[in-house]
Amino acid sequence: MPATPARLELIALPDFPFVNQGDDLSRLVVEGVARAGVPLQDGDVVVLAQKIVSKAEGRLVDLAAIEPSAEAKTLASQVLKDPRLVELVLRESRRVVRARPHVLIVEHRLGLIMANAGIDQSNVDSDGRDVALLLPDNPDASAESLRARLHAASGAAVGVVINDSFGRPWRRGTMGIAIGAAGLPALIDRRGDPDLFGRALQVTMIGFADEIAASASLLMGPADEGRPVVLMRGLTWRAPPNPAAELLRPETEDLFR
């Protein structure tokens, strides 16, 4: 039988401060769990909204400083978006997957297939400027750095997931997805595990960090700066840790791009 927990608790850290470039997120998390009366324990998983990780890492871009290329201008007229935003999307991407009026889906340089390269113009504290927030440069590395710092600060061996809201083919509505992970298996590979009746399981790979990311989204809400950090207590796993990059389906295995 898998080491599946019987109970799980999710706690959104209360009154999490606005995050600015250079802030030490691990310190803010440790202060936040203390405020909530739930100091970190071994096995806890801390889920952080992409936005605060990006802001702490200084990924806010002033659109006034962006000069769109001819390619960006042409694409912008096709998708009916700000040419400066489209320029940023192209800089962040390997290629355009779908372009339609009001729709720009790309393969991000990280390998994520997503709208607008994950660049966010909503819900960003802008001081009146037109700004855009890029994804962290390397979300798995960001998660690992946070995991190590949380361990150093608290003594607890915790997992870290960085989540973001993704649209999906075939289904309406966004869903929380893991763009970074550390200290836990983002992808669990059960090939060979017997099921209850001793047969090998047909469904063999589980998007563990994606399910964690989606759970936390229920508490963060869409305006996720209000509750950008969720503590999950009670998860268990037996597989070795691997990063969120393991969740990316290689193009050669992909029938839908």
Added chain:
Amino acid sequence: MPATPARLELIALPDFPFVNQGDDLSRLVVEGVARAGVPLQDGDVVVLAQKIVSKAEGRLVDLAAIEPSAEAKTLASQVLKDPRLVELVLRESRRVVRARPHVLIVEHRLGLIMANAGIDQSNVDSDGRDVALLLPDNPDASAESLRARLHAASGAAVGVVINDSFGRPWRRGTMGIAIGAAGLPALIDRRGDPDLFGRALQVTMIGFADEIAASASLLMGPADEGRPVVLMRGLTWRAPPNPAAELLRPETEDLFR
């Protein structure tokens, strides 16, 4: 601000019995929450694995009784699957979306895009027979029926979600997804809601029931007959209820099929 909860608790009902055709799942759930010491309250959400709903509804099919058509035989040789299973997949589907060796993705008659029409050959109590388990005939109706019966039995106004594990384009690993829902908004439409800074949100539709389904999957584990029912306590919502069918993206809006 959205009516987002600050804490959530998920409880897998312990020692849930094996489910057979004709079993009253609402009674089993009410007995299960009593055993767990968490009698149903208003606002609770009960998540049930598709398998037990299908079994209670008698959706187990003896493959020995299935005569594959010529079309099923041809397709089976292409995808390297049991022709009788492929026959069932075709009967349950509107059309084939992708067919490759070991891969058969269809549009289920319910509108779901999924592998093998959601038909499961693993983890089914078969008494030695080769059997397959089909999806419930109408999972939204199953969820609504369960919701009404749980309300009648407990007095509590609860939400019900029926989940299943789905593969996804672009990402490796399965994830829990809602195939049926009642008593809660499967899809939350926030178009027009202001964000923290008073701007209209760009991300406007949230796959609420899918995020609930994914959360519960963390507790059910892959051999989900072991823990096929999860109680979620602490969720809040303001939108009116709508069924899981709302999560289906109409083909005319879909860029990936």
